[in-house]
Amino acid sequence: MSELDIGEVMKRSGLPASALRFYEQKGLIASIGRRGQRRQFDAAVVERLALIAMGRAAGFSLDEIALMFAADGSPRLDRDMLAAKAAELDERIRELTVMRDAIAHAADCPAPTHMECPTFRRLLQAAASGAIRPARPRRPGV
Amino acid sequence: MSELDIGEVMKRSGLPASALRFYEQKGLIASIGRRGQRRQFDAAVVERLALIAMGRAAGFSLDEIALMFAADGSPRLDRDMLAAKAAELDERIRELTVMRDAIAHAADCPAPTHMECPTFRRLLQAAASGAIRPARPRRPGV
DNA sequence: GTGCCAGCTCAAGTCGACTTGAGGTCAAGC
């Protein structure tokens, strides 16, 4: 049947066993039992892991992702939350685009030094004023 | 003259004093001396901090940023490196755009559950296959 | 002369997402 050893889940998901155990511990996935001491997973766990990977790619933390599953394990994707995340991604994309353009500009800017380039200086202003934030957002304690 | 107390640099850069001391320790900025026990910074440090902020926004680590300053403290932005970073950002923007579109779609998808939506399932595939990576890239030890 | 404020040092803590290591179990194969 579709009872998978952790090794098989590893293969199918590409995640190391340690990560799978960690996810289980966090309640992100569940094994359907044990054979001896070994966890057995339902084949459906692979899809769930894909869902988790997607959440991560979208910038959700594991804790946030955990909240996206109902008690019965079915995904519970609140449409408002999705819309909010889409907007957030949109914003981030805008910022990155500015950065990309500016960096590309700097890469072949004719000004002798970057500091003399008006475009570069404008960008600097933006970054300094916090209009553009680090990839990994600054939050207390991190 | 333009000798600034750390408190003044805080105000002008928006960074907490602890971060400024940390940056100094890392060699990202330097004080021009002490008045009593207090660091004095040249006003130019503010511009340098802006440069650092920009680097962070572009996704560089502090260590990488440190390499971008010549021994004399002037920025040494290798144009090849910039071009590479621009390309990298481009790639990331592409990925995020896919995510954003997919999430926006999911937010008002007519399918009864997300798992039944073909668009959603395609996205899931992408995420699972690693075509789309977490915002904070997975690297060993992190 | 004392109280306060802004600054200082140094060590340790924080956060998320895992990884690593030591030491143990168990079924299969030689």
Place this chain on the structure above:
DNA sequence: GCTTGACCTCAAGTCGACTTGAGCTGGCAC
């Protein structure tokens, strides 16, 4: 009977970028 391999547990470590806390100093105002 013994090794091998795949798995297990639990505690501790890792990484980057800072923050926090305890305990100090130096200058100014009253």
